[in-house]
Amino acid sequence: MLKRAQSTVRENSAYKHRLRIxxxxxxxxxxxxxGVAILCATHPEWGLHSAFSSVCHQQPHRSHKMDGVPxxxxxxxxxxxxxxxxxxxRFVFCHTIPNSRVLLLxxxxxxxxxDWVSGWITPTGNPVWLRMTTSIVIGISVSHFxxxxxxxWVYQENQTRKNKHKS
Amino acid sequence: MNxxxxxxxxxxxxxxxxDDFKAMMIGAVFIFIIAFIPxxxxxxxxxxxxxxxxxxHLFTSQYSYTLTTGQGIKLGIxxxxxxxxxxxxxxxxxYFLFDYQVGAKEGEWISLTIAxxxxxxxxxxxAKAAIAEQQAKxxxxxxxxxxxxxxxxxxxxxxxxxxxxxxxxxQRAPNNL
Numbered sequence: 449m450l451k452r453a454q455s456t457v458r459e460n461s462a463y464k465h466r467l468r469i470x471x472x473x474x475x476x477x478x479x480x481x482x483g484v485a486i487l488c489a490t491h492p493e494w495g496l497h498s499a500f501s502s503v504c505h506q507q508p509h510r511s512h513k514m515d516g517v518p519x520x521x522x523x524x525x526x527x528x529x530x531x532x533x534x535x536x537x538r539f540v541f542c543h544t545i546p547n548s549r550v551l552l553l554x555x556x557x558x559x560x561x562x563d564w565v566s567g568w569i570t571p572t573g574n575p576v577w578l579r580m581t582t583s584i585v586i587g588i589s590v591s592h593f594x595x596x597x598x599x600x601w602v603y604q605e606n607q608t609r610k611n612k613h614k615s
Numbered sequence: 616m617n618x619x620x621x622x623x624x625x626x627x628x629x630x631x632x633x634d635d636f637k638a639m640m641i642g643a644v645f646i647f648i649i650a651f652i653p654x655x656x657x658x659x660x661x662x663x664x665x666x667x668x669x670x671x672h673l674f675t676s677q678y679s680y681t682l683t684t685g686q687g688i689k690l691g692i693x694x695x696x697x698x699x700x701x702x703x704x705x706x707x708x709x710y711f712l713f714d715y716q717v718g719a720k721e722g723e724w725i726s727l728t729i730a731x732x733x734x735x736x737x738x739x740x741x742a743k744a745a746i747a748e749q750q751a752k753x754x755x756x757x758x759x760x761x762x763x764x765x766x767x768x769x770x771x772x773x774x775x776x777x778x779x780x781x782x783x784x785x786q787r788a789p790n791n792l
Contacts, residue, residue: 477772499764499765502650502703502762502765502766502769503659503660503663503765504660508741508742508745509742522659525659550783550784590780593776594775594779597684597782600684600685604685
Protein backbone atom coordinates (compact mmCIF):
# COMPACT_ATOMS: atom_id res chain seq x y z
CA MET A 449 0.00 0.00 0.00
CA LEU A 450 2.74 2.40 1.06
CA LYS A 451 4.85 1.42 -1.94
CA ARG A 452 1.92 2.13 -4.28
CA ALA A 453 1.35 5.54 -2.66
CA GLN A 454 5.04 6.35 -2.96
CA SER A 455 4.98 5.30 -6.60
CA THR A 456 1.93 7.53 -7.30
CA VAL A 457 3.63 10.50 -5.66
CA ARG A 458 6.75 9.82 -7.72
CA GLU A 459 4.70 9.59 -10.94
CA ASN A 460 2.84 12.81 -10.13
CA SER A 461 6.04 14.65 -9.44
CA ALA A 462 7.59 13.23 -12.63
CA TYR A 463 4.52 14.32 -14.62
CA LYS A 464 4.72 17.85 -13.19
CA HIS A 465 8.39 17.91 -14.08
CA ARG A 466 7.57 16.93 -17.67
CA LEU A 467 4.84 19.58 -17.81
CA ARG A 468 7.38 22.14 -16.64
CA ILE A 469 9.91 21.05 -19.28
CA UNK A 470 7.28 21.08 -22.06
CA UNK A 471 6.08 24.50 -20.87
CA UNK A 472 9.60 25.91 -20.90
CA UNK A 473 10.31 24.43 -24.35
CA UNK A 474 7.16 25.83 -25.94
CA UNK A 475 7.47 29.18 -24.15
CA UNK A 476 11.01 29.26 -25.54
CA UNK A 477 9.72 28.74 -29.09
CA UNK A 478 7.20 31.58 -28.79
CA UNK A 479 9.72 33.80 -26.97
CA UNK A 480 12.05 33.21 -29.92
CA UNK A 481 9.30 34.24 -32.37
CA UNK A 482 8.61 37.42 -30.34
CA GLY A 483 12.34 38.16 -30.38
CA VAL A 484 12.59 37.68 -34.15
CA ALA A 485 9.51 39.87 -34.71
CA ILE A 486 11.16 42.66 -32.69
CA LEU A 487 14.49 42.14 -34.49
CA CYS A 488 12.66 42.79 -37.78
CA ALA A 489 12.09 46.35 -36.54
CA THR A 490 15.40 46.95 -34.80
CA HIS A 491 17.52 45.45 -37.61
CA PRO A 492 15.49 45.80 -40.83
CA GLU A 493 18.66 45.30 -42.90
CA TRP A 494 18.78 41.62 -41.86
CA GLY A 495 15.72 40.93 -44.03
CA LEU A 496 13.91 38.89 -41.39
CA HIS A 497 10.49 40.20 -42.45
CA SER A 498 10.21 37.37 -44.98
CA ALA A 499 10.21 34.86 -42.10
CA PHE A 500 6.65 35.80 -41.23
CA SER A 501 5.31 36.51 -44.71
CA SER A 502 3.60 33.10 -45.00
CA VAL A 503 1.70 33.41 -41.71
CA CYS A 504 0.92 37.13 -41.37
CA HIS A 505 -0.29 39.91 -43.65
CA GLN A 506 2.39 42.23 -42.11
CA GLN A 507 0.46 45.42 -42.93
CA PRO A 508 2.53 48.34 -41.54
CA HIS A 509 -0.63 50.14 -40.43
CA ARG A 510 -1.79 47.13 -38.43
CA SER A 511 1.59 46.57 -36.74
CA HIS A 512 3.45 48.03 -33.78
CA LYS A 513 6.39 50.20 -34.80
CA MET A 514 9.82 50.86 -33.33
CA ASP A 515 11.42 54.07 -34.60
CA GLY A 516 8.91 54.06 -37.43
CA VAL A 517 9.81 50.53 -38.57
CA PRO A 518 6.98 47.94 -38.23
CA UNK A 519 7.57 44.71 -36.32
CA UNK A 520 7.69 41.46 -38.30
CA UNK A 521 4.07 40.60 -37.53
CA UNK A 522 0.80 42.49 -37.11
CA UNK A 523 -0.51 43.50 -33.69
CA UNK A 524 -2.86 40.52 -33.50
CA UNK A 525 -0.16 37.94 -34.29
CA UNK A 526 2.36 39.62 -31.98
CA UNK A 527 0.04 39.52 -28.98
CA UNK A 528 -1.06 36.01 -29.89
CA UNK A 529 2.60 34.98 -29.53
CA UNK A 530 2.76 36.88 -26.24
CA UNK A 531 -0.35 35.01 -25.06
CA UNK A 532 1.15 31.68 -26.11
CA UNK A 533 4.42 32.59 -24.39
CA UNK A 534 2.64 33.51 -21.14
CA UNK A 535 0.26 30.55 -21.36
CA UNK A 536 3.09 28.05 -21.78
CA UNK A 537 5.46 29.84 -19.42
CA ARG A 538 2.98 29.64 -16.54
CA PHE A 539 3.43 25.85 -16.45
CA VAL A 540 6.75 26.50 -14.77
CA PHE A 541 4.84 27.65 -11.67
CA CYS A 542 1.30 26.32 -12.02
CA HIS A 543 0.37 22.90 -13.42
CA THR A 544 -3.42 22.94 -13.29
CA ILE A 545 -5.29 22.57 -16.58
CA PRO A 546 -8.95 23.71 -16.49
CA ASN A 547 -11.54 21.02 -17.25
CA SER A 548 -13.55 23.49 -19.29
CA ARG A 549 -10.67 24.28 -21.65
CA VAL A 550 -12.75 23.57 -24.77
CA LEU A 551 -15.39 26.07 -23.61
CA LEU A 552 -12.70 28.62 -22.76
CA LEU A 553 -11.15 28.23 -26.20
CA UNK A 554 -14.58 28.55 -27.83
CA UNK A 555 -15.28 31.81 -25.98
CA UNK A 556 -11.82 33.19 -26.76
CA UNK A 557 -12.08 32.34 -30.47
CA UNK A 558 -15.60 33.80 -30.68
CA UNK A 559 -14.43 37.06 -29.11
CA UNK A 560 -11.46 37.13 -31.49
CA UNK A 561 -13.70 36.50 -34.49
CA UNK A 562 -16.12 39.27 -33.44
CA ASP A 563 -13.18 41.62 -33.02
CA TRP A 564 -11.84 40.65 -36.47
CA VAL A 565 -15.22 41.24 -38.12
CA SER A 566 -15.71 44.56 -36.29
CA GLY A 567 -12.36 45.71 -37.69
CA TRP A 568 -13.73 45.44 -41.23
CA ILE A 569 -17.22 46.80 -40.72
CA THR A 570 -16.49 49.83 -38.51
CA PRO A 571 -15.30 52.97 -40.32
CA THR A 572 -12.13 53.50 -38.25
CA GLY A 573 -11.25 49.85 -37.61
CA ASN A 574 -11.11 48.13 -34.24
CA PRO A 575 -9.04 49.63 -31.41
CA VAL A 576 -5.54 48.32 -30.76
CA TRP A 577 -6.24 47.38 -27.12
CA LEU A 578 -9.12 45.13 -28.23
CA ARG A 579 -6.93 43.29 -30.73
CA MET A 580 -4.22 42.90 -28.07
CA THR A 581 -6.62 41.59 -25.42
CA THR A 582 -8.48 39.10 -27.59
CA SER A 583 -5.19 37.78 -29.00
CA ILE A 584 -3.64 37.25 -25.57
CA VAL A 585 -6.76 35.42 -24.39
CA ILE A 586 -6.72 33.13 -27.45
CA GLY A 587 -3.00 32.43 -26.94
CA ILE A 588 -3.48 31.49 -23.30
CA SER A 589 -6.54 29.33 -24.11
CA VAL A 590 -4.62 27.42 -26.79
CA SER A 591 -1.74 26.71 -24.41
CA HIS A 592 -4.06 24.55 -22.26
CA PHE A 593 -4.16 22.06 -25.13
CA UNK A 594 -0.52 21.82 -26.14
CA UNK A 595 1.63 21.41 -23.02
CA UNK A 596 -0.10 18.45 -21.39
CA UNK A 597 -0.22 16.30 -24.58
CA UNK A 598 3.40 17.04 -25.28
CA UNK A 599 4.37 15.97 -21.76
CA UNK A 600 2.21 12.82 -22.04
CA TRP A 601 3.61 12.02 -25.47
CA VAL A 602 7.18 12.18 -24.22
CA TYR A 603 6.15 10.00 -21.26
CA GLN A 604 4.44 7.42 -23.51
CA GLU A 605 7.41 7.30 -25.86
CA ASN A 606 9.74 6.75 -22.90
CA GLN A 607 7.50 4.01 -21.49
CA THR A 608 7.30 2.26 -24.88
CA ARG A 609 11.07 2.43 -25.24
CA LYS A 610 11.53 1.03 -21.71
CA ASN A 611 9.03 -1.79 -22.31
CA LYS A 612 10.72 -2.73 -25.58
CA HIS A 613 14.09 -2.68 -23.83
CA LYS A 614 12.77 -4.97 -21.05
CA SER A 615 11.17 -7.44 -23.45
CA MET B 616 -19.12 -2.13 -42.34
CA ASN B 617 -20.83 -0.11 -39.65
CA UNK B 618 -18.84 3.11 -39.54
CA UNK B 619 -20.06 3.88 -36.02
CA UNK B 620 -18.29 0.88 -34.59
CA UNK B 621 -14.92 1.56 -32.97
CA UNK B 622 -11.97 0.70 -35.16
CA UNK B 623 -10.86 -2.92 -35.09
CA UNK B 624 -7.67 -3.80 -36.97
CA UNK B 625 -9.09 -7.05 -38.43
CA UNK B 626 -11.95 -5.12 -40.10
CA UNK B 627 -9.46 -3.53 -42.43
CA UNK B 628 -7.17 -6.49 -42.78
CA UNK B 629 -4.38 -4.64 -41.04
CA UNK B 630 -2.23 -5.75 -38.21
CA UNK B 631 -1.50 -2.52 -36.37
CA UNK B 632 -2.41 1.13 -36.91
CA UNK B 633 -5.06 2.36 -39.36
CA ASP B 634 -3.75 4.27 -42.35
CA ASP B 635 -3.78 8.03 -41.82
CA PHE B 636 -2.27 8.93 -45.19
CA LYS B 637 -5.58 9.73 -46.89
CA ALA B 638 -6.68 12.11 -44.10
CA MET B 639 -3.22 13.67 -44.09
CA MET B 640 -3.32 14.21 -47.86
CA ILE B 641 -6.78 15.82 -47.78
CA GLY B 642 -5.67 18.17 -44.97
CA ALA B 643 -2.50 19.00 -46.90
CA VAL B 644 -4.43 19.66 -50.13
CA PHE B 645 -6.74 21.99 -48.17
CA ILE B 646 -3.71 23.97 -46.91
CA PHE B 647 -2.18 23.98 -50.41
CA ILE B 648 -5.34 25.31 -52.09
CA ILE B 649 -5.96 28.00 -49.46
CA ALA B 650 -2.38 29.24 -49.90
CA PHE B 651 -3.21 30.21 -53.50
CA ILE B 652 -6.55 31.88 -52.83
CA PRO B 653 -6.34 35.69 -53.08
CA UNK B 654 -6.70 37.52 -49.74
CA UNK B 655 -6.29 34.26 -47.81
CA UNK B 656 -3.19 35.80 -46.26
CA UNK B 657 -5.57 37.78 -44.05
CA UNK B 658 -6.34 34.55 -42.23
CA UNK B 659 -2.67 34.32 -41.10
CA UNK B 660 -1.94 30.76 -39.83
CA UNK B 661 -5.60 29.73 -39.51
CA UNK B 662 -5.66 27.66 -42.76
CA UNK B 663 -2.82 25.48 -41.48
CA UNK B 664 -4.54 24.96 -38.12
CA UNK B 665 -7.81 24.14 -39.90
CA UNK B 666 -5.93 21.75 -42.22
CA UNK B 667 -4.60 19.86 -39.19
CA UNK B 668 -8.07 19.85 -37.59
CA UNK B 669 -9.56 18.55 -40.85
CA UNK B 670 -7.03 15.71 -41.05
CA UNK B 671 -7.71 14.64 -37.46
CA HIS B 672 -11.47 14.91 -38.00
CA LEU B 673 -11.39 12.81 -41.19
CA PHE B 674 -9.11 10.20 -39.71
CA THR B 675 -11.11 9.78 -36.50
CA SER B 676 -14.48 9.72 -38.28
CA GLN B 677 -13.30 7.22 -40.92
CA TYR B 678 -12.18 4.68 -38.36
CA SER B 679 -14.37 5.76 -35.38
CA TYR B 680 -11.05 6.04 -33.66
CA THR B 681 -10.00 8.23 -30.75
CA LEU B 682 -6.50 9.51 -31.21
CA THR B 683 -4.23 10.08 -28.26
CA THR B 684 -3.15 13.69 -28.17
CA GLY B 685 0.35 12.63 -29.14
CA GLN B 686 -0.95 10.88 -32.26
CA GLY B 687 -3.07 13.97 -33.00
CA ILE B 688 -0.01 16.18 -32.77
CA LYS B 689 1.97 13.86 -35.05
CA LEU B 690 -0.81 13.77 -37.66
CA GLY B 691 -1.27 17.57 -37.41
CA ILE B 692 2.42 18.33 -37.82
CA UNK B 693 2.84 15.95 -40.77
CA UNK B 694 -0.27 17.39 -42.49
CA UNK B 695 0.92 20.97 -42.06
CA UNK B 696 4.45 20.11 -43.18
CA UNK B 697 3.15 18.37 -46.30
CA UNK B 698 0.70 21.15 -47.20
CA UNK B 699 2.84 24.11 -46.14
CA UNK B 700 6.05 22.94 -47.76
CA UNK B 701 4.39 21.92 -51.03
CA UNK B 702 2.70 25.34 -51.18
CA UNK B 703 6.04 27.01 -50.51
CA UNK B 704 7.79 24.97 -53.24
CA UNK B 705 4.99 25.75 -55.72
CA UNK B 706 5.05 29.48 -54.96
CA UNK B 707 8.85 29.57 -55.34
CA UNK B 708 8.52 27.71 -58.65
CA UNK B 709 5.98 30.26 -59.89
CA TYR B 710 8.23 33.11 -58.81
CA PHE B 711 11.33 31.80 -60.60
CA LEU B 712 9.58 30.45 -63.70
CA PHE B 713 6.97 33.15 -64.34
CA ASP B 714 8.20 36.00 -62.10
CA TYR B 715 4.81 35.87 -60.39
CA GLN B 716 4.55 36.36 -56.65
CA VAL B 717 1.47 34.71 -55.15
CA GLY B 718 -0.83 37.23 -53.45
CA ALA B 719 1.40 40.24 -54.19
CA LYS B 720 -1.29 42.29 -55.96
CA GLU B 721 -3.90 41.44 -53.32
CA GLY B 722 -1.37 42.32 -50.61
CA GLU B 723 -0.83 45.72 -52.20
CA TRP B 724 -4.55 46.33 -52.35
CA ILE B 725 -5.03 45.35 -48.69
CA SER B 726 -2.08 47.51 -47.65
CA LEU B 727 -3.38 50.60 -49.48
CA THR B 728 -6.96 50.09 -48.31
CA ILE B 729 -5.97 49.77 -44.66
CA ALA B 730 -3.56 52.72 -44.98
CA UNK B 731 -6.34 54.88 -46.40
CA UNK B 732 -8.77 53.80 -43.72
CA UNK B 733 -6.38 54.32 -40.83
CA UNK B 734 -4.01 57.13 -41.83
CA UNK B 735 -5.42 58.96 -44.86
CA UNK B 736 -3.53 60.21 -47.94
CA UNK B 737 -0.16 60.54 -46.22
CA UNK B 738 -0.30 56.93 -45.02
CA UNK B 739 -1.18 55.78 -48.55
CA UNK B 740 1.94 57.50 -49.89
CA UNK B 741 4.05 55.82 -47.20
CA ALA B 742 2.53 52.44 -48.01
CA LYS B 743 3.20 52.95 -51.75
CA ALA B 744 6.83 53.83 -50.99
CA ALA B 745 7.20 50.71 -48.80
CA ILE B 746 5.72 48.51 -51.55
CA ALA B 747 8.02 50.03 -54.20
CA GLU B 748 11.05 49.48 -51.95
CA GLN B 749 10.08 45.86 -51.36
CA GLN B 750 9.59 45.24 -55.09
CA ALA B 751 12.99 46.77 -55.88
CA LYS B 752 14.71 44.44 -53.40
CA UNK B 753 13.20 41.25 -54.85
CA UNK B 754 13.84 37.81 -53.38
CA UNK B 755 17.43 36.97 -52.46
CA UNK B 756 18.86 33.62 -51.38
CA UNK B 757 18.77 34.77 -47.75
CA UNK B 758 15.04 35.54 -47.99
CA UNK B 759 14.40 32.16 -49.61
CA UNK B 760 16.34 30.35 -46.88
CA UNK B 761 14.55 32.26 -44.14
CA UNK B 762 11.23 31.56 -45.88
CA UNK B 763 11.94 27.81 -45.98
CA UNK B 764 12.99 27.60 -42.33
CA UNK B 765 10.04 29.69 -41.19
CA UNK B 766 7.63 27.57 -43.27
CA UNK B 767 8.89 24.45 -41.49
CA UNK B 768 8.74 26.11 -38.06
CA UNK B 769 5.24 27.51 -38.54
CA UNK B 770 3.98 24.23 -39.99
CA UNK B 771 5.20 22.46 -36.84
CA UNK B 772 3.60 25.06 -34.56
CA UNK B 773 0.29 25.05 -36.46
CA UNK B 774 0.31 21.24 -36.56
CA UNK B 775 0.97 21.08 -32.83
CA UNK B 776 -1.92 23.43 -32.08
CA UNK B 777 -4.35 21.95 -34.63
CA UNK B 778 -3.45 18.34 -33.83
CA UNK B 779 -3.74 18.69 -30.06
CA UNK B 780 -7.04 20.60 -30.23
CA UNK B 781 -8.37 18.17 -32.86
CA UNK B 782 -7.52 15.11 -30.75
CA UNK B 783 -9.44 16.62 -27.84
CA UNK B 784 -12.43 17.75 -29.93
CA UNK B 785 -12.92 14.70 -32.15
CA GLN B 786 -13.08 11.83 -29.68
CA ARG B 787 -14.98 8.96 -31.31
CA ALA B 788 -14.62 6.03 -28.96
CA PRO B 789 -14.12 5.79 -25.20
CA ASN B 790 -10.79 3.99 -25.43
CA ASN B 791 -7.77 4.17 -27.66
CA LEU B 792 -6.41 1.10 -29.31
